[in-house]
Amino acid sequence: MKSILMGVLAGVSFGCLAAPNCNDVKTNCIDNYNRDIGACGNYADRRAELCKADAQNRYLSCVQAGGCGG
Numbered sequence: 001m002k003s004i005l006m007g008v009l010a011g012v013s014f015g016c017l018a019a020p021n022c023n024d025v026k027t028n029c030i031d032n033y034n035r036d037i038g039a040c041g042n043y044a045d046r047r048a049e050l051c052k053a054d055a056q057n058r059y060l061s062c063v064q065a066g067g068c069g070g
Contacts, residue, residue, distance in 0.1 A: 027065030033059040 033055055040051035063069065 021067070022068035025068050026063060029059050029062035029066065032062060 010035075032058060036055035036058060037052060040048050
């Protein structure tokens with residue numbers, strides 16, 4: 001019985017370690033997004049708009065890759 005309880009506790013502990021801290025992931029992704037948007041410039045031309053859309057897509061990919069959904 002003791003070994004079963006230890007196995008369950010170990011599984012819960014490892015599960016918690018594997019779970020992402022979504023606040024940290026999102027903060028990192030937001031920092032990257034802000035840097036990417038800054039690199040796009042303040043222009044109103046098509047290239048800047050495409051750059052901003054790409055930055056948005058990279059942000060969403062970052063959050064999803066971190067295991068935190070969208």
